[in-house]
Amino acid sequence: MSxxxxxxxxxxxxxxxxxxxAAAGHEVSGTDMRVSHYFEALRDAGMNVTIGHDAANVDGVDQVVISTAVRETNPELARARERGIEVVHRSEALARALDHHRLIAVAGSHGKTTTSAMVAHVLHGAGVDASFAVGARVFGIDGAVAGGYAGDxxxxxxxxxxxxxxxxxxxxEVAILLNVEPDHLDYYGTEERLHEAFTEFSSDCRVLVVCADDPTAISIARTASERGVEVISYGRGDGDVRVSATGWAYQGEEYTVAVPVPGDHMVLNAAAAWAASVAMGADRQAAARAVESFGGTGRRYQLRGEVAGITVVDDYAHHxxxxxxxxxxARSAGAGHLVVLFQPALFSRTQLHAANFAAALSAPNADVVISGVHGDREDPLPGVNSQTILDQMVIPEDSTAVVVETLEDAAARVADVASEGDLVLTVGSGPVTYAGEWILDALKAREAGNG
Structure with a gap:
C-alpha cells in the first residue's frame, strides 16, 4: 500500500x-481551498481531506496527484518537486487505479459527463457492477460518492x-466519440491538432461508438476503421443505430425507449450509452429498460428547488x-419564460466563442444575466470579458440581457426579476453552481416579506 x-x-x-x-488499496489524503459538494461527500465517506494547502501535507507521501488547474506555485506541489516525490496527472492516477479493468471511455467536446453516467447506469441496470469515474454525482447507484464508484x-x-x-x-476496449467542436485551443493551438488527438484516441480501442450526425466525428471514425477498429455509428439519419424520438433500431430490432431527461441531444446520448454497453456484452433488452430509469447527474439539468412557483435548475453547460x-x-420540457444566469468560463473560451455564446443566449421570452468571466486556471486576456458576449447579442423584443460583474450581484438580479411561473437556469462550469441556493434563499426571503 502506498x-x-x-x-x-x-x-x-x-x-x-x-x-x-482508495478502493484500489492505497492510503489517500487530499486538500482543497474551499468546501464543495464533492469534498463533503469524500469527508462524509471517512476520507482524510482537509481545507487549505500546506507543504507539510505531502511529507511522507509516495505520490502526489494533480490536475492541470494546479499551478507550480502551489506549496504542496512545490514541496513534492523539491523532495523528488512522484507527481502524476489525475488521468494517470485513474488509469493505474483501473489497471486491471476493461474500460469504456467516453469522449467528445460536450455531453461526456451525462453519457458516462448513462453508461454506468445502464450497465448496473443490466446486472454489471461496473466501476466508474464521472465528473459529477451519478444519481440512483447505491454507494456512488462524488462521481466515483468501485464495483465488483x-x-x-x-x-x-x-x-x-x-x-x-x-x-x-470500447470508446464513445460524441462530437468534435473547436475548444481548448489554448492547449492544442489549432483545430488540426485537436482532431489529431481525437483520432489517436478513437483508434486505440476495439470498438468505437460514434455519432453519425457529427461530420468531424464520422471522419475521425473512418480513419479509426481503416486502422482496424470496429465502428458502430448512431444518429437520426444514417447510422447503424437509427435514433428517433421514441427509441432506436439496431440490426433489424426495434427498441422503444422513453429517455427520462429532456432534450433531443439526450436521446442521442442515451443511444450511445446503450450501444457501448451492448458492445461490452450487456443484454440488449435489459440495457434498453435501464435507460428509462436513469436518474440524471449532478449539475446536468439538476433541479435545485422551487419557491413561489419559480423553479431553479442548475446546469454545467459551458460551451x-x-x-x-x-x-x-428547457423549452421542450414545457418552460415558458426563462431567467438565465450565465457565467462564462475561461477567457480563452470566451474570446474564441463570444459570437456563438451571444447567439445561444439571444433567446425569446427570456431575461439573461451574464456574470463576470470565471478565469479558473487562466489569467485575464486584454479586452475579453462578459461584455464581449453581450455586445454581440441580438436581443428579441420580449427579452432582456445585462452584464452584472460579480456572481453574488448577478444572483440577486435574477432573484429580483424572477416571477411566478418562471424557470431560472444557473449555467456554467464554475462557482455559478452556488448561485442556485442564493437565488432560492432570496426568493424565500421575498415570499416571507410579502406574507
Whole structure:
C-alpha cells in the first residue's frame, strides 16, 4: 500500500479518482481551498481531506496527484518537486487505479459527463457492477460518492477529458466519440491538432461508438476503421443505430425507449450509452429498460428547488452548443419564460466563442444575466470579458440581457426579476453552481416579506 495525496481533491474529476484510488488499496489524503459538494461527500465517506494547502501535507507521501488547474506555485506541489516525490496527472492516477479493468471511455467536446453516467447506469441496470469515474454525482447507484464508484466486475467507465490531452492515457476496449467542436485551443493551438488527438484516441480501442450526425466525428471514425477498429455509428439519419424520438433500431430490432431527461441531444446520448454497453456484452433488452430509469447527474439539468412557483435548475453547460441545447431542452420540457444566469468560463473560451455564446443566449421570452468571466486556471486576456458576449447579442423584443460583474450581484438580479411561473437556469462550469441556493434563499426571503 502506498500513500497518495490529491491536490484539489474537491474537484469533480479529482474526487472520483481519489475514491477509486482508495478502493484500489492505497492510503489517500487530499486538500482543497474551499468546501464543495464533492469534498463533503469524500469527508462524509471517512476520507482524510482537509481545507487549505500546506507543504507539510505531502511529507511522507509516495505520490502526489494533480490536475492541470494546479499551478507550480502551489506549496504542496512545490514541496513534492523539491523532495523528488512522484507527481502524476489525475488521468494517470485513474488509469493505474483501473489497471486491471476493461474500460469504456467516453469522449467528445460536450455531453461526456451525462453519457458516462448513462453508461454506468445502464450497465448496473443490466446486472454489471461496473466501476466508474464521472465528473459529477451519478444519481440512483447505491454507494456512488462524488462521481466515483468501485464495483465488483472487471468493467469500468471513465469520462475521458480532452482538454489537456490526458484522455490519451486511457486504452479502452470500447470508446464513445460524441462530437468534435473547436475548444481548448489554448492547449492544442489549432483545430488540426485537436482532431489529431481525437483520432489517436478513437483508434486505440476495439470498438468505437460514434455519432453519425457529427461530420468531424464520422471522419475521425473512418480513419479509426481503416486502422482496424470496429465502428458502430448512431444518429437520426444514417447510422447503424437509427435514433428517433421514441427509441432506436439496431440490426433489424426495434427498441422503444422513453429517455427520462429532456432534450433531443439526450436521446442521442442515451443511444450511445446503450450501444457501448451492448458492445461490452450487456443484454440488449435489459440495457434498453435501464435507460428509462436513469436518474440524471449532478449539475446536468439538476433541479435545485422551487419557491413561489419559480423553479431553479442548475446546469454545467459551458460551451455554446451546450448552452443552446440546454435552452432548447428547457423549452421542450414545457418552460415558458426563462431567467438565465450565465457565467462564462475561461477567457480563452470566451474570446474564441463570444459570437456563438451571444447567439445561444439571444433567446425569446427570456431575461439573461451574464456574470463576470470565471478565469479558473487562466489569467485575464486584454479586452475579453462578459461584455464581449453581450455586445454581440441580438436581443428579441420580449427579452432582456445585462452584464452584472460579480456572481453574488448577478444572483440577486435574477432573484429580483424572477416571477411566478418562471424557470431560472444557473449555467456554467464554475462557482455559478452556488448561485442556485442564493437565488432560492432570496426568493424565500421575498415570499416571507410579502406574507
Amino acid at each position: 500513500r497518495v495525496h490529491f491536490i484539489g481533491v474537491g474537484g469533480s474529476g479529482m474526487s472520483a479518482v481519489a475514491r477509486l484510488t 466486475s472487471d468493467i469500468a467507465v471513465v469520462e475521458a477529458d480532452e482538454s489537456d490531452g490526458s484522455f490519451l492515457r486511457y486504452h479502452p 455554446p452548443t451546450e448552452v443552446a441545447a440546454l435552452i432548447a431542452a
